[in-house]
Structure formats: C-alpha cells, structure tokens
Amino acid sequence: GAVVSQHPSRVICKSGTSVKIECRSLDFQATTMFWYRQFPKQSLMLMATSNEGSKATYEQGVEKDKFLINHASLTLSTLTVTSAHPEDSSFYICSARDRGGSNQPQHFGDGTRLSIL
Amino acid sequence: AQTVTQSQPEMSVQEAETVTLSCTYDTSENNYYLFWYKQPPSRQMILVIRQEAYKQQNATENRFSVNFQKAAKSFSLKISDSQLGDTAMYFCAFLGTNAGKSTFGDGTTLTVKP
Numbered sequence: 001g002a003v004v005s006q007h008p009s010r011v012i013c014k015s016g017t018s019v020k021i022e023c024r025s026l027d028f029q030a031t032t033m034f035w036y037r038q039f040p041k042q043s044l045m046l047m048a049t050s051n052e053g054s055k056a057t058y059e060q061g062v063e064k065d066k067f068l069i070n071h072a073s074l075t076l077s078t079l080t081v082t083s084a085h086p087e088d089s090s091f092y093i094c095s096a097r098d099r100g101g102s103n104q105p106q107h108f109g110d111g112t113r114l115s116i117l
Numbered sequence: 118a119q120t121v122t123q124s125q126p127e128m129s130v131q132e133a134e135t136v137t138l139s140c141t142y143d144t145s146e147n148n149y150y151l152f153w154y155k156q157p158p159s160r161q162m163i164l165v166i167r168q169e170a171y172k173q174q175n176a177t178e179n180r181f182s183v184n185f186q187k188a189a190k191s192f193s194l195k196i197s198d199s200q201l202g203d204t205a206m207y208f209c210a211f212l213g214t215n216a217g218k219s220t221f222g223d224g225t226t227l228t229v230k231p
Contacts, residue, residue, distance in 0.1 A: 032217055034218060038160075041206070041224075041226065042223070042224070043208065043221050043222065043223045043224050044162075044208070044221050046218060049217060049218055091160060093160075093162065095162070097217075105150075105152050105164050105167055105212075106210075106219055107164070108154075108161065108162035108163075110159075110160070110161045111160045111161065111162075113160075
C-alpha cells in the first residue's frame with residue numbers, strides 16, 4: 001500500500017525557533033501534498049495544498065510567511081514553521097495523493113506533535 | 118462548496134456488536150468519491166473504505182461496510198463484530214472529481230467497550 005513518511009514525529013523547542021517538518025511519499029509519486037493542523041478531538045484543518053514545482057495554495061487565514069511550504073520533488077514536501085511561538089503548538093499532519101488519478105484517496109503521514117516552550 | 122456533516126460527535130458500542138456511524142454531504146456534482154478514515158489514539162489516519170458515486174453497489178471491507186444513498190446524499194459506515202481496536206475517531210470525507218482536496222467531516226469518536 002501507499003506509504004507516507006512524516007518526520008519528525010515529535011518536536012519540542014524554544015519560542016523563536018524555526019522548525020522544519022518533512023513529508024515523503026515512499027512508494028508513489030505525489031504531485032499534490034496537503035498540510036493539516038489538528039487540535040485535540042477536532043477535525044483536520046487544511047492549512048495549504050502543496051504542488052510540486054509551484055507555489056503552495058494557502059487556505060484563508062493561514063499566514064504563508066509563517067508556514068513556509070516547499071514541494072521540490074514528486075516525493076517530498078516540507079513545512080517550516082518560522083519563529084514558532086507557543087500558540088503554534090499543535091499536531092501537524094501531511095498527506096499525499098498518488099498522481100495516478102483524481103480518484104485516489106489521500107494517504108497520511110503519522111503526524112508531528114509540535115510543542116513550543 | 119461541498120460540506121460534510123457527521124452528526125454524532127461521540128458513540129459507544131459493546132464489543133462484538135454492530136454500530137453505524139452517519140455521514141451526510143452536500144454537493145452539486147454527480148461524480149465524486151467518498152471515504153471513511155479512522156484515527157486511533159496513535160493519531161495516524163488510516164483509510165477504512167472508499168465508495169465511488171457512480172457505483173450503486175455498497176463498498177465492503179471485511180467487517181466494514183457502507184450504506185451509500187446517493188439521492189439522500191448519505192454515506193453511513195457500519196462496523197460489524199466491533200473490536201476493541203476499532204476504538205478511534207472516524208472521519209467521513211468527500212472528494213469531487215475536479216477538486217484537488219478532500220472535505221472532511223468533524224469526526225465521530227467511537228469507543229468500543231469490553
């Protein structure tokens with residue numbers, strides 16, 4: 001089955017630090033990857049859609065200068081939380097869709113728990 | 118815009134019994150795809166089952182089956198012979214043929230009791 005690897009799984013760092021999260025599709029090519037934020041017992045909140053070779057599309061209310069997304073290849077997208085503050089603490093999940101067709105389901109990484117002290 | 122509604126925030130079921138989670142959606146599209154995802158306490162999102170709107174036959178995956186009512190825009194998930202490992206948050210998702218992103222419901226937290 002399709003596997004998405006997300007790394008790191010947990011980050012604890014000081015306020016003001018920038019944190020990079022990687023999302024890799026291991027056995028398929030993904031032209032599109034998605035970045036979500038999830039608060040406890042709540043649904044996924046889409047932050048941005050990452051397109052290989054072009055700029056990411058951000059959802060309304062998401063600061064693009066705060067959450068930098070790079071999708072440099074068909075198997076890798078990165079999310080960088082710049083100058084992180086305690087309010088950025090959350091669970092971040094990436095997902096990817098196989099380029100094989102628009103009917104493909106999204107495959108999810110295991111998520112990254114970010115804690116800003 | 119599409120919307121997905123899961124009207125049951127929390128549900129519980131006894132082990133070995135059957136439970137049905139509801140999901141309704143709103144769309145003007147005729148062709149689309151529906152999914153149920155499971156998120157256990159480990160937080161990993163796992164695809165449980167998928168349904169293509171053009172197929173009349175309800176999808177089935179072992180103990181998991183759906184009741185897809187296209188006219189009513191309803192897509193419920195039935196879990197038979199519930200197991201403790203089924204305890205998780207379940208999300209219903211809609212994917213249009215022209216949209217690049219899925220729309221998720223708010224989720225239903227299911228607890229299977231021994």
